[in-house]
Amino acid sequence: MPTTDRASTKDRLLDAAAELFYRDGVSIGVEALCRTAGVSKRSMYQLFASKDEVLAASLERRAPAYERQLTPDDTGTPRERILEVFERLEKASTQPEYRGCPFLSAMVELKDPEHPASVVASATKGRLTEAFRALAELGGARDPQLLARQLTLVFDGASARAGARVETLDGLATATVTALLDAAGVA
Amino acid sequence: MPTTDRASTKDRLLDAAAELFYRDGVSIGVEALCRTAGVSKRSMYQLFASKDEVLAASLERRAPAYERQLTPDDTGTPRERILEVFERLEKASTQPEYRGCPFLSAMVELKDPEHPASVVASATKGRLTEAFRALAELGGARDPQLLARQLTLVFDGASARAGARVETLDGLATATVTALLDAAGVA
Secondary structure (H helix, E strand, C coil), X not given: CCHXXXXXXXXXXXXXXXXXXXXXXXXXXXXXXXXXXXCCHHXXXXXXXXXXXXXXXXXXXXXXXXXXXXXXXXXXXXXXXXXXXXXXXXXXXXXXXXXCCHHHHHHHHHCCCCCHHHHHHHHHHXXXXXXXXXHHHHXXXXXXXXXXXXXXXXXXXXXHHHHCCCCCCCCHHHHHHHHHHHHHCCX | CCHHHHHHHHHXXXXXXXXXXXXXXXXXXXXXXXXXXXXXXXXXXXXXXXXXXXXXXXXXXXXHHHHHHHCXXXXXXXXXXXXXXXXXXXXXXXXXXXXXXXXXXXXXXXXXXXXXXXXXXXXXXXXXHHHHHHHHHHCCCCCHHHHHHHHHHHHHHHHHHHHCCCCCCCCHHHHHHHHHHHHHCCC
């Protein structure tokens, strides 16, 4: 394949993979994936050694946009910026196609921390915790690392429950985070 | 099949299903399930209309033991009894075979609130929230329903993250719950 065709085939495959895995789960087959992407299995295997690698690469490709979507710009106090992440989560969770955090879902479904896609997912979640930690420190939290882990816990619980349609967040995540920020001394 | 054989075949099938679905996910095939249970596919389909029904029944069968394992006896203050649920969760999550809450995992994997197994899982989680609500009310929480929803959020975030091996709870869930109990006025 010429380089540009190769790039567009790859992009098409990874975009379709991200969408299908998110909507239907990681057990989706190679047939369905290639059919949706409009890519032959031969082309897929020229680009990736296995479906597992496609899944990992599709999460990797999705991560920057996901992080941009969640992370507020640099205006506001650390407390406001932390709360804004959860306001954005609450807003995103009202979309009909919302199925929770794609990175947590992949890990829950794969049940294998060594899977290449779990490794990508874990690193992505780790950056969220690190962003929380930096803001917690800026905000004068008594224990920034503890607060960051608590915020990630709430983030994952909220996204999983909203994604599974057993909870409608509607202020629940922000109320929970407000209590934790107060307890941690982030004014 | 005579009635007793039928009962033992059913129990064997549901026990194997609960274990396999928990360990490997809901996409496990009928072949693997019947092989592990030592039950013929014919017997399985005499007892259940579909794999989906087996999955739902296996969660239903698992629920009472799960609830007994989490729910403390009636001694202690409401605050102590709520904290004990999370102490038990933290302890359970250190087991090597721990993969998170089986009911939340099933919902995350199935991505379909109408699936018979999602319906069972959702009802089971609903009973946990209701137990929290009753204890929150007994403990004089300002808003028992809000506190119960927050506690369930923390429970699900903690179990999902520990199950995915991206978090080692080690006091994290109980510290988070302590802050929320304080904020809700449960002394």
